Amino acid sequence: MSRSAIKLHTPAGRKALDKMIHEAERKAQEQAAAKPARPGAKAAPAATAKPAAMGAGEIRIIGGQWRRTRLAVAQKPGLRPTPDRVRETLFNWLGQDLSNWKCVDAFSGTGALGFEAASRGAASVIMNEQDAELVQQLRRLQQRLDAKAVKVVRGDALSCLKTASGQDLVFLDPPFAQAELFEPAIQAAVAALNEGGFIYLEAPEAWTEERLLELGLELHRYLKAGAVHAHLLRKQ
Template sequence: MRPRSATPGPAARKAVAAKPAPSRGAGEVRIVGGLWKRTRLPVADRPGLRPTPDRVRETLFNWLGQDLSGWQCLDAFAGTGALGFEAASRGAAQVLMNEADAGLVAQLKAIAARLQAGNVRIQRGDGVAALKQCAAGSMHLLLLDPPFGGALFEPALAAAARAVAQDGFIYLEAPEQWSADALAAQGLRLHRHLKAGAVHAHLLVRA
């Protein structure tokens, strides 16, 4: 005869109830255009991770043009990779995706392998440091979407202003619009701007 299981007491029941449920992620986004149009990208459950909205990405690449053949690009705070994969999907010669979170780096590498994205390189590291490592004037497109709660905007923009080519572009996503004076202090000017919800999307060029 099998012994009857003891009924868990209140403390045990409370411990079971308090055990966190396994993370199931925060959904997905899709590549808007190019070779991998409609490809789904998973969004990991990470504090502060904000994939650039589809509407904003679509507008950005309408501004830039759909053919990025020959472009050298850096996605300095890659996160889900939505911005970097959009650039690669449109034929950029090379897209370097930099991300500090090891789990997100592994996810980005898995996506790149699945897409057979030979024009994508992924590294783990600090976004500002990655920008500073670029040769002066070497990048056609720099994608800056740092954490909104941090203090990375000014150093990232200063490093990007040095790295961007004379005819290149810097995309900056921020919680507020940057003033003309603040941009001029970095040697930049606003080319296009879009507000979508709490996001201000800036397309910047050299002054």
């Protein structure tokens, strides 16, 4: 269509003209990019990609009073927060409402599990972490949420569990590379639980029902998500 044929007083005409102008600008940009740079001219700065984040970056609380709240977490190599989908499934298993429950998040890390429990009404949540930087991050998140039910402590997970008692739910998410931690942590968690209490265990492999029975536990629920084997265990 020639420009003389465009009727500018009509919507179709204005649209056609805009299209022609846009196409002319695009061709001009392509031609400019194809021309060799003049000697001595400065090259245009290249676009730089954002570095990939190390660690979680942020977590999202799935349910409860802080539902959909996004919380920044320390970005550390190897930090492995429980995925949103797995947490959602876990709390569906537990019945969503944790009012009056007493909980321990023994290897707290990002705090995803402990803050989720507090959001859903838990009466107390002990969040234990050994890494000093992560402890400070957890305390900042606690203050931001005004999470009065949450107590952040720094220390060894096994020692924390051995001093806890009368708990309804213990979260166990030890570093996958430290296989020697799993059985002692489970034993300490069993001792800390009320009768009928739950342990949520994340592990790099599935624990058999026979092995769990020897520790006084029954397998209540199980799922596999990627490299994570998630178990909800109940004290017999």
